[in-house]
Amino acid sequence: MTVTKDGGPVDLLYLKSFLEVARCQSFTKAAENLGYVQSSVTAQIQKLENEYGVMLFERYGRSMRLTSAGEQLRDTFEQIVNMYEDSKRLISRQVKGHLEIGTIESLMAFFLPPLFHRFLQSFPQINLQVNPLIHANIFQLVKTGELDLGIILDRPVEDEDIEAIPIRREPLVLVAEPGHRLCLADRVGFAELDGQSLIVTEQGCTYRAAFQRLLGEHGVTYHIHHEFGSLEAIKQCVAYGLGIALVPRIAVARELEDKRLVALPFTHSDITFYTQIVHHRKKWLNQAVRHMIKLLTDAGTGGEQAYNEKSRSTKS
Amino acid sequence: MTVTKDGGPVDLLYLKSFLEVARCQSFTKAAENLGYVQSSVTAQIQKLENEYGVMLFERYGRSMRLTSAGEQLRDTFEQIVNMYEDSKRLISRQVKGHLEIGTIESLMAFFLPPLFHRFLQSFPQINLQVNPLIHANIFQLVKTGELDLGIILDRPVEDEDIEAIPIRREPLVLVAEPGHRLCLADRVGFAELDGQSLIVTEQGCTYRAAFQRLLGEHGVTYHIHHEFGSLEAIKQCVAYGLGIALVPRIAVARELEDKRLVALPFTHSDITFYTQIVHHRKKWLNQAVRHMIKLLTDAGTGGEQAYNEKSRSTKS
DNA sequence: GCGTTTCCATCATTTATTTCGATTACAGTC
DNA sequence: GACTGTAATCGAAATAAATGATGGAAACGC
Incomplete structure (x- = not known):
């Protein structure tokens, strides 16, 4: 027995696009929401329209509405998309x-x-x-x-x-203990860092390397007091006043909130x-x-x- | 609001292919039925498998069977495909x-x-x-x-x-009235056609042109007795013994069955x-x-x- | 009225995917 | 052990998709 394929290729994602266009009443908005450019969505809807041999949307100047055919298909598509996505969830829960x-x-x-x-x-x-x-x-x-x-x-x-x-984007902050003298400055530049004790992460850490390179370029002399693989250790050492450290803000968010550490107002434009x-x-x-x-x-x-x-x- | 598209493209035809493979228990047979080559079906199924992150078929040496995931998906896919095709029928019935x-x-x-x-x-x-x-x-x-x-x-x-x-392929037959003398021959070649009366279709008919060209190439002399735009007229004239005619077999199938006309055993290899x-x-x-x-x-x-x-x- | 904006369609180009055909790999058969 | 039927793999060609840019038509502002 022959199973004929009477129809061109229709991607399941087209159905989603259709639904989104119907919901937004707009190709442009739908495209944004779906992460396409507008012309792609247009093309997808046109594919659907050609596949069914009908217009799916009546385009007026600014507004648009579903044609009767589009109206009829909307429910079906919704069901299809739901069934498909449910099936994906069902299976993914079992994936080993x-x-x-x-x-x-x-x-x-x-x-x-x-x-x-x-x-x-x-x-x-x-x-x-x-x-x-x-x-x-x-x-x-x-x-x-x-x-x-x-x-x-x-x-x-x-x-x-x-x-x-x-x-x-991950902001990096220069942290110190609350009693550190640099905390009083309302602006910390490279000059102020001169002679400071630094506590740094291990070799090979990208932001450590970038920081050191910057310090070098600005002629800052510094003293690496400790070099750790552990962020926790770094934070502890900073808190105990052994030096200052450059770390991702997210890593010290809690300590900054607790005031156990202070972010110095360090202004460096180059490190993003x-x-x-x-x-x-x-x-x-x-x-x-x-x-x-x-x-x-x-x-x-x-x-x-x-x-x-x-x-x-x-x-x- | 953003509608995220979490998943790669999946064509509805893949689902049909999946169902056909499941039904046939064979990639090769499914491919034949679907009008693909085997490797395409393999690729389609692999796409589905990757999309779901699961094997859909267990491949043994010769035989195969659905995995449990495949089993679970089969019904869903069947429903989806049916809904989709029903919707196409529904719409196509309304297409103007x-x-x-x-x-x-x-x-x-x-x-x-x-x-x-x-x-x-x-x-x-x-x-x-x-x-x-x-x-x-x-x-x-x-x-x-x-x-x-x-x-x-x-x-x-x-x-x-x-x-x-x-x-x-459309076989062309040379027809004559049942009493025609060439009917007695067990083989009619170009030689036997020499001097015959032909009844032909209008100018511009491709098989008429090809036939005449062939006759010319074989040096057959013939006499165009009538030239009609109407097949019915040609058949009538042949039946009344006014000449013989070359026509598509399908056009005289009924008359041949009724024995109102006879197909001459004309052997020409070149005209297909x-x-x-x-x-x-x-x-x-x-x-x-x-x-x-x-x-x-x-x-x-x-x-x-x-x-x-x-x-x-x-x-x- | 006239420019401006907004939105969809179309086009050309690049990019990705699909399909095919040939080949390889593998298991069951003779 | 060669042979057959079947699925996977690979490269090349064909096909389709997404994009960015352009054009046109309706609504909007002034």
Whole structure:
């Protein structure tokens, strides 16, 4: 028996686009909401219209409304899309597998845990392995494919093999103990840092390196008092007045609130770091990985928009 | 509000492919039934599998079976596909519009009527206009876009602007009245035709032209006794013994059965004609037109396979 | 009335995906 | 152990999609 395919290709996403256009009464708004440009949505609707051989929307000058055919299809499409998405949820809850992520301590301790928690609600059966690593290793392991995903803190990354998705801008702050003399200054520049004791993260940390480079360029003499792999240790040492440290704000948010540490009004224009997801361009992203990326990007865009990019939700 | 699209593109046709594979328990058979090559179906299923993050089929050496996830999805997919196709039927029944076809008398009289009837059951509101034309005009009008579709009888067509879809091989037969002396021969070659009276179709008919050319090449002298635009007239004249005629078998199927005419055992290897749909390559084919093409090709492949091509059901 | 804005359609270009065909890999059969 | 039928893989060609830019038509402001 022959099963004929009487019709051209119709993507399930077109149905979603259709529904969104119907809801917004606007191609442009729908496109924005869906993360397309307007002409793409137009094209998708046209595909649907041609597939059905009918106009789906009556276009008046400014406003628009569904044609009767469009009206009839709306419910059907809604049902189809719902069934499809329900089925995805149903299956994803049962998905087993590995997802191996590498990230730096700063993020692992403060930004990621709630997201991982949410992820595991959708994919409870996934064996999620999160490795605390230093920057260079993350990059390397993603490149060789040993990690599915890396989450790093760095300046914008350009690499042949690696796709980097900026999640959010990560402000770095210079912290000191509340009694530190620099706390009294209403502005801390490089001059004021001269001769200070620094407490820094381990070698290979991108923001440490950038900071030291800057200090060097400005001729600041400084003294590295301690070098730790542990953020907790750094914070403790700063709190005990052993020196000052440059850390991601998110890592000291609580301490700043508690007034156990103070952010110095340090003005440096050049260091902007971004939390970024990195993955190998050629490696296939399955549903679970894509879901993780989506969680991360959504969590990020709650804050500042990641560099200037219109961060498309998921796009391998 | 932002509607996130969490998932890659999934074509509705993939779901059909999935169902067919599940039904056939075989990628290869499913591919044949669907009009794909095997590797395409494999790729489609892999896409689905990646989208859901699960294997859908357990592949054993020879046999295969659905995984539990596949089993769960089967019903959902079936429902989705049914809803989708029902919606297409629902809408197509309401589609209004024109569909203008040009064809030659031989086909219009014997092959097409039942197909047009079926077409109008699906698209009762379409204004279907069928114009009886001669070959050259059909070609010309399709080329200029004045006809949506042409249905012709010709040898394989190659043209820059025109896409020709072979429907079926159309045998031509040389008919005579039952009492004709050539009926007694067990083989009629060009030699036997020498001096015969021919009754032919109008100028511009492709098979008439081909036949005359052949006769000329073989040095056959003949006498054109009548030249008609009407097949009915030709058949009548042949029946009354005014001469013999070369016509498409389908045009005289009934008369041959009734023994009112006789097919001479004429052996000519060179003339193979095909019933073909022609349409302009660049012209958009809406649902109604595609449906018509599908009806025609399906009707055709009931007979002999059209030239050597694996005639894909619809492919603009 | 006339420019301006807003919104959709269209176009060309780039980019990605799909399809095919050929080949490889593998298991069951003879 | 060669053979057959079946699925996966790979490269190339065909096809489709997304984008950014352009054009046109209706509503809006003045």
